[in-house]
Amino acid sequence: MTPNITPSTASNKAEFYSDLELQIQAVVDGQRNWVTNLANTSAVIYHGLRAITGKPINWVGFYVLDQEAKTSSGAPKEALILGPFQGKIACTNILFGRGVCGTAAAEKRTLLVKDVHEFRGHIACDSATNSEIVVPLILEGRVIGVLDLDCEVTEGFDEVDQAGLETVAKILVGACDWRGVI
Numbered sequence: 016m017t018p019n020i021t022p023s024t025a026s027n028k029a030e031f032y033s034d035l036e037l038q039i040q041a042v043v044d045g046q047r048n049w050v051t052n053l054a055n056t057s058a059v060i061y062h063g064l065r066a067i068t069g070k071p072i073n074w075v076g077f078y079v080l081d082q083e084a085k086t087s088s089g090a091p092k093e094a095l096i097l098g099p100f101q102g103k104i105a106c107t108n109i110l111f112g113r114g115v116c117g118t119a120a121a122e123k124r125t126l127l128v129k130d131v132h133e134f135r136g137h138i139a140c141d142s143a144t145n146s147e148i149v150v151p152l153i154l155e156g157r158v159i160g161v162l163d164l165d166c167e168v169t170e171g172f173d174e175v176d177q178a179g180l181e182t183v184a185k186i187l188v189g190a191c192d193w194r195g196v197i
């Protein structure tokens with residue numbers, strides 16, 4: 016079954032994000048599987064945002080909590096593992112506190128990075144990336160994953176993206192069955 020998504024008629028980014036909210040509601044309508052919903056969300060954002068902004072957004076996807084991550088002594092370790100995405104092959108494992116994704120996860124807040132070369136510890140999965148935004152997915156106070164977008168130009172994202180993507184993250188957190196992640 017394909018989600019019944021109404022194509023966006025947006026002429027600017029703010030309109031795109033109000034349409035996006037409805038599109039993500041349609042993605043999760045009758046579907047609770049997190050892999051399925053994160054995969055379709057990545058596709059909707061990647062193709063939609065590239066079209067409306069004309070910017071070279073080169074990666075849109077998710078990292079989720081890695082239940083298998085352990086310290087050398089076998090104790091559980093807070094880490095993220097690559098989830099569904101659109102774009103080129105990406106790093107698979109990121110510790111909480113590392114890179115933009117792990118820092119957003121550890122600090123439980125969105126990181127809007129206008130120039131990744133000025134972010135100490137940025138993990139360069141693709142050397143073409145120059146800006147990035149990472150939005151945590153928070154369930155009952157706990158970070159269960161992050162939504163990550165990369166762009167090939169500096170200042171690829173702004174506060175409009177932040178507000179829109181935070182809304183998407185909230186919808187997904189509430190609508191998915193997170194078995195396997197938590």
Ligand code: SME
Nearest residue numbers: 105114115116137138140
């Ligand atoms: N740049 C990220 C790593 C993930 S990729 O961008 C897909 C980071 O610094 O955490």
